[in-house]
Amino acid sequence: MLKNILKKSGWTDVIVSILFILFGIMLIARPNEVMSIISILLGLVFVVLGISKIAEYFSNKKQERYLLPVATILILIGIGVMFCTSLIFSIFRIILAIWIIYTGLMNLYELFIWKEYTSRLWLLSLLFTVLMLVAGVYVLVNTGAILQTIGIILICYGIVNIIQNCIFIKKIDNYL
Numbered sequence: 001m002l003k004n005i006l007k008k009s010g011w012t013d014v015i016v017s018i019l020f021i022l023f024g025i026m027l028i029a030r031p032n033e034v035m036s037i038i039s040i041l042l043g044l045v046f047v048v049l050g051i052s053k054i055a056e057y058f059s060n061k062k063q064e065r066y067l068l069p070v071a072t073i074l075i076l077i078g079i080g081v082m083f084c085t086s087l088i089f090s091i092f093r094i095i096l097a098i099w100i101i102y103t104g105l106m107n108l109y110e111l112f113i114w115k116e117y118t119s120r121l122w123l124l125s126l127l128f129t130v131l132m133l134v135a136g137v138y139v140l141v142n143t144g145a146i147l148q149t150i151g152i153i154l155i156c157y158g159i160v161n162i163i164q165n166c167i168f169i170k171k172i173d174n175y176l
Contacts, residue, residue: 010165011165011169013165014162014166016161017157017158017159017161017165018158018162019158020155020157020158021155021159023151024151024152024153024154024155024157025151027147027150028148028151028152031148032147035092035147036085038088038092039081040082042078042082043078043080043082044082046074046081047074047079049074050070050071050073050074050075051071053067053068053070053071053074054071093139093140093150096150096154097140098136098140100139101137101140103132103136104129104133105133107125107128107129107161108126108129108130111125111129121171125163125164125167128160128163128164129160131156132156132157132160132161138153139153
């Protein structure tokens with residue numbers, strides 16, 4: 001049972017990594033368009049949430065007073081997000097960097113747990129994990145990182161994560 005759960009988790013990570021690779025390719029090929037699309041979609045989410053709060057306000061018999069100001073704020077945030085691509089990019093860069101660093105730290109933790117199971121691939125996994133951590137820190141501290149660089153880092157992150165998860169899935173019987 002534990003083996004199946006761990007394998008499913010490993011394959012889920014592989015799928016997420018493939019999505020990161022695809023997103024990285026899109027960032028390299030069309031960086032400005034990708035950021036514009038992300039800004040518009042995120043803005044639309046806020047606007048739709050605001051409109052739903054307005055509908056909730058008028059459909060509710062009790063008419064809770066806080067819904068109208070919340071709806072207005074959500075709509076204004078949505079409109080602002082649609083026209084502030086650079087702000088969205090900064091937030092996206094920080095979230096992405098934190099995600100990569102977190103994944104790298106988790107992989108490092110797992111590597112030290114599995115170190116006692118001697119494997120030729122352990123050192124290679126350690127190298128990939130250190131590279132992942134360096135890439136995450138680079139994206140976090142380099143505010144001038146261009147979108148193509150982030151795309152390349154996303155592709156590398158995805159490839160490294162796929163390799164590590166395939167190694168884990170292949171060696172899971174040895175670990176258990």
